[in-house]
Amino acid sequence: MNFAALRVVRCMKVQSMVAGHRVPQVVTSCIRQPIQTINTSSAHNEISSQESFELRHQVSSMKKNNTNWVMYRAGSVGLLAAVAGCFICPGNVIVDFTTVTLIVHHNYFGIKSVLADYMPLFFKDGLTNIVMIAWLIISIVTLGLLYAFNYNNIGFSKAVNNFFKL
Amino acid sequence: MSIITRVALRKSYGVCNPMNPACSQVYNSALKSTGSAQQQMDEFWAKNKETNRPMSPHLTIYKPQLTSMLSITHRATGMMLAGATCAFAAATVIPGAAECALQTANYLHGSMLGSLVLFDIKMCLAWPLTFHVCNGVRHLIWDSASGLSLSSVYTTGWAVLLSSLVLAALFTLVMQ
Numbered sequence: 037m038n039f040a041a042l043r044v045v046r047c048m049k050v051q052s053m054v055a056g057h058r059v060p061q062v063v064t065s066c067i068r069q070p071i072q073t074i075n076t077s078s079a080h081n082e083i084s085s086q087e088s089f090e091l092r093h094q095v096s097s098m099k100k101n102n103t104n105w106v107m108y109r110a111g112s113v114g115l116l117a118a119v120a121g122c123f124i125c126p127g128n129v130i131v132d133f134t135t136v137t138l139i140v141h142h143n144y145f146g147i148k149s150v151l152a153d154y155m156p157l158f159f160k161d162g163l164t165n166i167v168m169i170a171w172l173i174i175s176i177v178t179l180g181l182l183y184a185f186n187y188n189n190i191g192f193s194k195a196v197n198n199f200f201k202l
Numbered sequence: 203m204s205i206i207t208r209v210a211l212r213k214s215y216g217v218c219n220p221m222n223p224a225c226s227q228v229y230n231s232a233l234k235s236t237g238s239a240q241q242q243m244d245e246f247w248a249k250n251k252e253t254n255r256p257m258s259p260h261l262t263i264y265k266p267q268l269t270s271m272l273s274i275t276h277r278a279t280g281m282m283l284a285g286a287t288c289a290f291a292a293a294t295v296i297p298g299a300a301e302c303a304l305q306t307a308n309y310l311h312g313s314m315l316g317s318l319v320l321f322d323i324k325m326c327l328a329w330p331l332t333f334h335v336c337n338g339v340r341h342l343i344w345d346s347a348s349g350l351s352l353s354s355v356y357t358t359g360w361a362v363l364l365s366s367l368v369l370a371a372l373f374t375l376v377m378q
Contacts, residue, residue, distance in 0.1 A: 119335065
């Protein structure tokens with residue numbers, strides 16, 4: 037048995053509409069799609085070596101490519117708990133530092149996605165990259181300043197409580 | 203090509219269609235039968251982008267609906283809150299910011315109208331937070347793949363709007 041010839045076979049159902057005749061004909065064709073191809077004969081082969089069966093959004097939602105998305109959602113759930121803790125037990129050191137860290141984490145990725153959505157529509161890619169880096173620097177500075185506030189001053193949760201009690 | 207395909211297309215010899223070689227001029231720029239599905243789609247987008255065709259009106263003509271309005275408000279409140287935390291962090295290093303805020307609050311507390319202004323100022327900071335939190339919970343519910351039908355989206359949407367107002371008023375009035 038030739039093991040080299042064994043490949044993953046995927047079957048696709050192709051529905052073709054014949055022009056002029058409105059009856060759809062269902063055609064089943066079995067297309068051999070190897071998961072990974074090594075482009076050995078590039079002379080007449082137009083398919084690039086990065087060809088994959090899955091579409092881009094399917095690839096990005098596979099488990100190993102998905103960790104960023106999961107981490108962001110985990111951070112959001114943690115932030116809910118932290119903000120609740122801010123009002124339930126103000127002045128707690130752990131609550132202060134978790135709230136501040138999770139807030140900056142959430143803000144950073146949130147604004148990053150806003151920039152990624154809107155900047156390329158109006159500005160060149162170079163400017164978009166500069167603004168992304170600037171936002172990273174601002175985020176880090178914000179985190180540092182809030183940590184200093186937590187350490188030296190009354191703390192984030194107490195400050196928020198005092199603001200509402202004004 | 204399988205027999206089924208040939209039988210299906212047998213009647214199309216006289217008709218102008220992709221399989222008819224006589225009409226290849228019309229169709230040869232439309233069909234890309236090589237490459238993966240993603241590559242074919244990318245080529246379609248790239249080709250259309252090159253032609254610089256005008257875009258149909260979208261934001262100017264689409265009727266504002268609860269779904270879209272809540273979504274853009276979620277984004278807007280998120281941006282406001284991010285700006286507010288950066289401003290708060292910056293204010294910690296500006297000397298005299300806390301005293302200034304305290305002075306303004308004491309000044310406003312004196313009069314009835316001032317109390318209302320203070321209430322409005324506090325609501326202006328509380329409502330974006332509560333709205334973003336409530337709508338964030340709605341997003342997390344969607345991420346668990348539930349509540350995605352149109353009726354649920356509208357029900358949860360109204361629930362988020364009402365609860366955000368109620369919670370904001372609660373925070374502003376109860377905290378003494």
